[in-house]
Amino acid sequence: MSTSPETTIAGALTPHHDRCFVCGPCSPAQVELDLRCPGEEGIVGDVVLDARHQGVPGIAHGGAIAAVVDEIAGSVLTRLGVRFVTASLTTTYHAPVMTGERLTCSAWIESTVGRKRTVVVELAGAAGRVVTGRALCVDVPEEHFTRLGLGSEVTDLFGR
Numbered sequence: 822m823s824t825s826p827e828t829t830i831a832g833a834l835t836p837h838h839d840r841c842f843v844c845g846p847c848s849p850a851q852v853e854l855d856l857r858c859p860g861e862e863g864i865v866g867d868v869v870l871d872a873r874h875q876g877v878p879g880i881a882h883g884g885a886i887a888a889v890v891d892e893i894a895g896s897v898l899t900r901l902g903v904r905f906v907t908a909s910l911t912t913t914y915h916a917p918v919m920t921g922e923r924l925t926c927s928a929w930i931e932s933t934v935g936r937k938r939t940v941v942v943e944l945a946g947a948a949g950r951v952v953t954g955r956a957l958c959v960d961v962p963e964e965h966f967t968r969l970g971l972g973s974e975v976t977d978l979f980g981r
């Protein structure tokens with residue numbers, strides 16, 4: 822039985838894989854993420870977007886923030902061993918995220934209906950909430966990936 826790479830350290834989440842655009846150490850845009858699992862479900866942590874992620878100079882790009890939201894929402898599910906893809910992602914920007922600003926994050930499953938799970942991600946800076954994201958994630962069978970020619974290098978990543 823393979824072990825999810827995310828669940829090997831007590832409470833701490835590690836990168837999904839080396840080349841993940843958001844969390845992978847080989848990514849030139851790797852985002853500083855320190856995610857932890859406080860309990861059975863949901864995650865908390867710290868996030869810092871830096872100059873590589875800016876849109877307006879000094880302000881994090883909304884697309885980079887959305888990628889981080891997708892990443893964190895996905896982490897909630899992969900640590901539970903759920904095999905899924907994101908079907909829809911909404912990101913509400915309440916206030917600018919400055920590059921270099923340390924954010925706290927919390928994420929949890931809001932609802933589960935059949936194959937659909939909605940995961941909420943909240944990001945907050947020192948002055949309060951800056952982003953709320955909602956990811957609609959749909960459970961998929963292994964064949965979702967194998968029919969695309971992808972094998973255990975993908976399917977094993979979701980844990981068991």
Ligand SMILES: CCCCCCCCCCCC(=O)SCCNC(=O)CCNC(=O)[C@H](O)C(C)(C)COP(=O)(O)OP(=O)(O)OC[C@H]1O[C@@H](n2cnc3c(N)ncnc32)[C@H](O)[C@@H]1OP(=O)(O)O
Pocket residue numbers: 837891892893895896899905906907908909935936937957959961975978979
């Ligand atoms: C550890 C490894 C690394 C993991 C890394 C983890 C961190 C990063 C996370 C990244 C995650 C991604 O970016 S994943 C990559 C980006 N996303 C994708 O590639 C997904 C592309 N889309 C698809 O493959 C497909 O459309 C699916 C699988 C989402 C749905 O197709 P399907 O399997 O045929 O299912 P279908 O019957 O259409 O839909 C199932 C139910 O979901 C609903 N539904 C489907 N799409 C939507 C939608 N956009 N908005 C609302 N609802 C929707 C349907 O109405 C239905 O509801 P009902 O009738 O049952 O009520």
